[in-house]
Amino acid sequence: MPLAPHQLGTYFALSEAVNLLQHAVEQQLRAEGDLSLIQFELLARLADAGRLSMTELADGVVYSRSGLTYQAGLLEKAGLITREPSPDDERATLVTITPDGLERVQRVLPGHVEIVSRMLFSPLTEQDTAELGDIMTRVRDHMRASPPRSSIRKRKARDSR
Amino acid sequence: MPLAPHQLGTYFALSEAVNLLQHAVEQQLRAEGDLSLIQFELLARLADAGRLSMTELADGVVYSRSGLTYQAGLLEKAGLITREPSPDDERATLVTITPDGLERVQRVLPGHVEIVSRMLFSPLTEQDTAELGDIMTRVRDHMRASPPRSSIRKRKARDSR
DNA sequence: TATTGTTATACTCTATAACTATA
DNA sequence: TATAGTTATAGAGTATAACAATA
Numbered sequence A, B: 001m002p003l004a005p006h007q008l009g010t011y012f013a014l015s016e017a018v019n020l021l022q023h024a025v026e027q028q029l030r031a032e033g034d035l036s037l038i039q040f041e042l043l044a045r046l047a048d049a050g051r052l053s054m055t056e057l058a059d060g061v062v063y064s065r066s067g068l069t070y071q072a073g074l075l076e077k078a079g080l081i082t083r084e085p086s087p088d089d090e091r092a093t094l095v096t097i098t099p100d101g102l103e104r105v106q107r108v109l110p111g112h113v114e115i116v117s118r119m120l121f122s123p124l125t126e127q128d129t130a131e132l133g134d135i136m137t138r139v140r141d142h143m144r145a146s147p148p149r150s151s152i153r154k155r156k157a158r159d160s161r
Numbered sequence C: 001t002a003t004t005g006t007t008a009t010a011c012t013c014t015a016t017a018a019c020t021a022t023a
Numbered sequence D: 001t002a003t004a005g006t007t008a009t010a011g012a013g014t015a016t017a018a019c020a021a022t023a
Helices: A005-033 A037-049 A052-056 A065-077 A097-122 A128-147 A149-159 B005-033 B037-049 B055-056 B066-078 B099-121 B126-145 B150-158
Strands: A050-055 A080-086 A095-099 B051-053 B083-084 B093-097
Touching: A005 A097, A005 B005, A005 B126, A037 A050, A037 A065, A037 A080, A037 A095, A050 B126, A052 A095, A052 B126, A065 A080, A065 B083, A080 B037, A095 A097, A097 B005, A097 B126, A128 B005, A128 B055, A128 B126, A149 B150, B005 B037, B005 B099, B005 B150, B037 B051, B037 B055, B037 B066, B037 B093, B037 B099, B051 B055, B055 B066, B055 B093, B066 B083, B093 B099, B099 B126
Parallel strands: none
Antiparallel strands: A050 A095, A080 A095, B051 B093, B083 B093
16 A cells, blocks of 8 residues: 555654754753763663663663663763662663762753753644644554564564574 | 653654654665665655755755765765766766666665555554644744754854854 | 573764865 | 865764573
8 A cells, every 4th residue: 555645744744853853852962961862761761760671671762682781881881870680580680770870861851851842842732742642652552562574574583593 | 841741751652653663664675675764765855856966965864964975975886876066066966866776766665655554654544644744744844944052053153263 | 492681793874074176 | 255075084873693691
């Protein structure tokens, strides 16, 4: 089924707007907190959850395990997180945010929020925001429920080893 | 002004969904056409416009000039575009898509469209799509009209040299 | 055997600054 | 002086495969 013309326009506007927003946010995080977007997301998740295993931390960040190890290494070297073996499962590593890490998140959060408010929400009514949230929540849940073919391929390839 | 709770949820759903979609699209473009998303976007713009200067090509792709030169170098080496000096303005470089480049775009387009249809649009009604398009078009135009502070800083820095 | 995580490695991408040439 | 584009270079991010250790 080909895309209808209005679908194409919707897709382009969506991609372009999110790219512009992410680009602006990356500049802000780098300037005010010396953090990449992914590092901020990891810290924000930890600030919310307190302590997570590497696998839990990777969930939702769409990341290879080695990539997460790399980023965790940077954050640990910067003193923003600590890693320790889990007592429950000795294969697992528990990641904890440090006071410095919390301080860093709090430092960049106002600027982050200000940009998102100004760029994304300022031209929207409350009803727009609610509709957008409803639509994108449905889309996200749909995507999470039906993984792309690449994941299926990977699972099949792994299964047939 | 802090974000209202429902704004935060909207922002997260939006970011996460677009990230998942882009990740899937990148896998598909790489697998079926050996192209990065940016290379595909550049080729698609050229397929539509036929011939563009480097500056025109950069518009909308949010890219440093050197980054565009790098990507154009890759595409030219792959035989998908050609570059030639402009007769009108000898500083400018005109970029043209080759028959091979067009063929490459056409090769990956069906898979691309299929993924976007399945991941983004399949859980949406026509009205959802229209609303999403309307909202994101407004947001995108707003972002384009009011550039982020970093651009202002750059202009001011340049002006005061 | 499967899972958790790390390491080694190679590659891609991106940004900055310096540079050339034209307007 | 400003603009179009390239180059050199350095750093960051990413992915794959091989690996060790535990479940």
